[in-house]
Amino acid sequence: xxxxxxxxxxxxxxxxxxxxxxxxxxxxxxxxxxxxxxxxxxxxxxxxxxxxxxxxxxxxxxxxxxxxxxxxxxxxxxxxxxxxxxxxxxxxxxxxxxxxxxxxxxxxxxxxxxxxxxxxxxxxxxxxxxxxxxxxxxxxxxxxxxxxxxxxxxxxxxxxxxxxxxxxxxx
Amino acid sequence: xxxxxxxxxxxxxxxxxxxxxxxxxxxxxxxxxxxxxxxxxxxxxxxxxxxxxxxxxxxxxxxxxxxxxxxxxxxxxxxxxxxxxxxxxxxxxxxxxxxxxxxxxxxxxxxxxxxxxxxxxxxxxxxxxxxxxxxxxxxxxxxxxxxxxxxxxxxxxxxxxxxxxxxxxxxxxxxxxxxxxxxxxxxxxxxxxxxxxxxxx
Numbered sequence: 005x006x007x008x009x010x011x012x013x014x015x016x017x018x019x020x021x022x023x024x025x026x027x028x029x030x031x032x033x034x035x036x037x038x039x040x041x042x043x044x045x046x047x048x049x050x051x052x053x054x055x056x057x058x059x060x061x062x063x064x065x066x067x068x069x070x071x072x073x074x075x076x077x078x079x080x081x082x083x084x085x086x087x088x089x090x091x092x093x094x095x096x097x098x099x100x101x102x103x104x105x106x107x108x109x110x111x112x113x114x115x116x117x118x119x120x121x122x123x124x125x126x127x128x129x130x131x132x133x134x135x136x137x138x139x140x141x142x143x144x145x146x147x148x149x150x151x152x153x154x155x156x157x158x159x160x161x162x163x164x165x166x167x168x169x170x171x172x173x174x175x
Numbered sequence: 176x177x178x179x180x181x182x183x184x185x186x187x188x189x190x191x192x193x194x195x196x197x198x199x200x201x202x203x204x205x206x207x208x209x210x211x212x213x214x215x216x217x218x219x220x221x222x223x224x225x226x227x228x229x230x231x232x233x234x235x236x237x238x239x240x241x242x243x244x245x246x247x248x249x250x251x252x253x254x255x256x257x258x259x260x261x262x263x264x265x266x267x268x269x270x271x272x273x274x275x276x277x278x279x280x281x282x283x284x285x286x287x288x289x290x291x292x293x294x295x296x297x298x299x300x301x302x303x304x305x306x307x308x309x310x311x312x313x314x315x316x317x318x319x320x321x322x323x324x325x326x327x328x329x330x331x332x333x334x335x336x337x338x339x340x341x342x343x344x345x346x347x348x349x350x351x352x353x354x355x356x357x358x359x360x361x362x363x364x365x366x367x368x369x370x371x372x373x374x375x376x
Contacts, residue, residue, distance in 0.1 A: 021197065024195035034193065046208050049204075050215075108189060126183040126186050129183075157185075161182070
């Protein structure tokens with residue numbers, strides 16, 4: 005196999021948590037986040053083994069994860085599950101506090117495309133052209149989705165959310 | 176704090192609030208990878224089998240090649256015969272096989288077709304209006320100069336069917352009889368091969 009296993013293992017260790025977090029923000033579900041992260045890493049590994057090391061494996065894995073998430077969204081069953089979840093489903097378990105609960109609720113109420121753009125813009129720190137390329141959407145659409153997503157998110161966060169350790173919070 | 180920064184902080188705080196189970200993550204990855212490799216191998220094997228089947232059976236499929244087997248024969252492109260009426264006789268052209276049968280003095284021309292299969296006819300006339308008439312089958316179509324009439328017939332019974340021109344077309348109108356000779360598939364193939372090679376009737 006063309007992959008240096010030690011190198012990939014180091015890559016895995018460095019990326020797993022990040023990809024999981026991205027999956028978590030996109031889906032709102034720990035199980036699906038694990039699925040997406042694992043799937044993205046397996047596909048990246050296959051690409052690595054069969055074609056060669058991607059120029060930027062981290063970017064490649066992120067792209068695989070986002071695309072996989074989008075194709076899953078297209079499937080009606082997954083879409084239906086998402087809708088049920090948006091309607092007030094399970095909370096992500098774990099040691100999150102009240103603020104995190106508020107953000108979860110606000111994020112999950114965003115439509116999937118707005119949520120994806122917001123997460124890529126403000127969690128992954130991608131520029132609008134980078135998001136447009138990654139999602140294969142027109143730049144104007146990405147700007148519009150990002151603007152609306154940000155406004156909706158903030159309107160829901162504003163009354164109660166005060167980010168830890170910074171600023172005054174709210175507007 | 177700008178709105179962007181506020182949301183950024185919120186998302187990072189949210190992501191940090193939930194840690195993945197990293198302990199067995201790499202083992203789960205390896206199992207998942209092994210499963211994928213097995214699936215890819217199975218998919219590749221299936222693809223090879225399908226390709227092999229196509230290579231082996233492809234030429235026998237009616238839509239892909241000329242060769243036929245009896246089981247697939249009904250999917251063949253129908254035999255097409257161009258029928259031309261003229262004063263006073265008939266011409267039957269099997270264009271695909273390069274075979275032509277025409278009236279000759281004192282000989283009734285035979286329109287040979289296979290039994291049990293649709294046969295497509297393209298009927299026309301070179302001079303006046305005639306008609307392709309099979310009185311025993313109660314079938315008739317006009318042959319009009321400058322026009323081509325398409326129709327399909329299927330003869331289920333092996334044997335001879337009498338044909339003639341059904342409309343008065345001149346002094347020797349009655350000299351336009353023809354016979355539809357219906358052969359079984361194999362006999363028809365032999366006839367067509369022989370006629371094509373110039374050794375037939």
